[in-house]
Amino acid sequence: MASLPTRDEIDTKSILSMQELDPSPVAETFPDIEPGDYQQKLQPKPESPPNSWGERFAAVKLGLRGQNWDSWLSALQRYSTYPPSLFVALHFANTSLIPLATRSVPESETYLLLTRPIYQSPSLEHAILTLPVLVHIASGICLRNIRSSRRARLYGAETRTQRSALTFWPRMSLQARLGYVFTPLLGTHVLVNRVAPLMVDGGSSGIGLGYVAHGIARSPVFWNIYYLVFVTVGVWHVVGGLASWMGWRVTTAQKTRGSKKGSLEGYLGYGESDQHIKRRRRMWWTVNGIAALGASLWLAGALGVVGRAGLGSGWEATNWNNIYSQVPAIGSWL
Numbered sequence: 001m002a003s004l005p006t007r008d009e010i011d012t013k014s015i016l017s018m019q020e021l022d023p024s025p026v027a028e029t030f031p032d033i034e035p036g037d038y039q040q041k042l043q044p045k046p047e048s049p050p051n052s053w054g055e056r057f058a059a060v061k062l063g064l065r066g067q068n069w070d071s072w073l074s075a076l077q078r079y080s081t082y083p084p085s086l087f088v089a090l091h092f093a094n095t096s097l098i099p100l101a102t103r104s105v106p107e108s109e110t111y112l113l114l115t116r117p118i119y120q121s122p123s124l125e126h127a128i129l130t131l132p133v134l135v136h137i138a139s140g141i142c143l144r145n146i147r148s149s150r151r152a153r154l155y156g157a158e159t160r161t162q163r164s165a166l167t168f169w170p171r172m173s174l175q176a177r178l179g180y181v182f183t184p185l186l187g188t189h190v191l192v193n194r195v196a197p198l199m200v201d202g203g204s205s206g207i208g209l210g211y212v213a214h215g216i217a218r219s220p221v222f223w224n225i226y227y228l229v230f231v232t233v234g235v236w237h238v239v240g241g242l243a244s245w246m247g248w249r250v251t252t253a254q255k256t257r258g259s260k261k262g263s264l265e266g267y268l269g270y271g272e273s274d275q276h277i278k279r280r281r282r283m284w285w286t287v288n289g290i291a292a293l294g295a296s297l298w299l300a301g302a303l304g305v306v307g308r309a310g311l312g313s314g315w316e317a318t319n320w321n322n323i324y325s326q327v328p329a330i331g332s333w334l
Contacts, residue, residue, distance in 0.1 A: 069146055077139040081241060083128040084136075087119050088238060092294075095209065096301030105209045105309040112208055120204065137183060140176070175244060178237040185230045188330070196327040206319065212302075213309035214320045219334050220307075227302055232295045239291040243283075250287045 094115060099108045119125055172180075192215070197204040216223040243250060312320055324334040 070143065073139045073143045073146070076135055077143065078245060080132040080136040080139065081245075083132045085238070085242070087125075087129045090115060090119055092298060095212075095306065096298045099209070099301040099305040100297070103305060105213055105306055108306075109208050109210060133186070137179075140179065144176075175237065175240045178233055178240065182230075182233045182237050185226075185233060188226070189230065191329075192324075192327055192334075196323050196331075199328075200323045200326055201319070206316070209306050210309070210312050210316065211320055211323075213306050214312040214317060215324055215334060216303075216307045217309075217311045218321075218324060222333055224303060224307065227307075228299065231298045231302065235295040235298060236291045239287060239294060243287045248283045248287055250284050 094108070094112050098111045099105065102108050102111075119128065193207055193211075194204055197207050216227075240250060311317060325331050327334055
């Protein structure tokens with residue numbers, strides 16, 4: 001009977017048979033569950049040349065990231081912000097920069113009349129503002145619903161009842177929260193400056209800075225609080241959105257170097273480099289600084305100049321009083 005190998009022989013053979021391998025770092029990037037990359041990587045589709053005309057058309061991505069609803073809706077949400085950005089820039093000049101320069105509402109009205117055909121004509125205003133804003137809001141809500149359903153399936157919810165039991169959406173960022181808060185504020189602005197004049201006068205040709213100043217003089221507490229919130233939320237949402245399209249995703253709070261709680265990098269022993277931390281901090285200050293400066297300038301012109309012009313006079317004041325009193329839902333407050 002052959003003798004068994006000794007312990008020293010086993011250790012020697014084990015060491016000699018082992019191969020020295022170079023360390024392989026753990027990948028720092030992981031597939032994102034939200035946009036659908038996770039499912040696409042788990043279920044790769046075999047590539048085959050398109051046969052029919054429909055398959056060839058489907059293979060054309062038209063500059064989008066993929067052939068799913070996420071890509072189309074994300075593109076709609078992004079590109080629908082470009083036309084309103086032009087309107088916001090023009091409106092910022094008419095209601096803030098020009099009043100600050102002239103220090104007079106009647107003189108500022110002259111410049112507003114020059115640009116009125118550009119962004120207050122019914123067809124052009126709907127094309128560059130109304131329709132893109134509605135598309136932006138609808139695509140954002142659809143995206144969140146799609147991602148919520150995907151997350152429910154990943155947690156094993158197969159039936160409608162099980163998905164309804166998981167009553168959660170993907171966690172909203174500060175940008176999304178600002179957007180949902182801004183929507184009713186924008187709706188109120190449209191109600192007072194477009195819908196009510198259309199109901200009373202048949203149009204908004206008589207609406208200008210004097211109309212806004214008259215309303216603020218009628219209800220100073222309501223309108224000062226409203227415009228303070230409306231302008232601040234709107235400017236932060238617009239600036240944050242443009243920064244996000246540029247790749248500057250600013251978070252709600254600064255992350256310190258030692259904070260790794262809830263982070264996969266923290267569990268794996270990886271931390272952010274000093275250069276990355278400084279760059280992210282610089283982006284945070286830049287984006288929020290631009291938003292704060294823009295909101296301050298807008299409020300200075302809107303409330304500091306237009307808001308102090310006082311009540312109107314003559315037949316215009318009588319007509320404006322009639323419009324404000326007939327604003328749906330909130331006319332009694334104005």
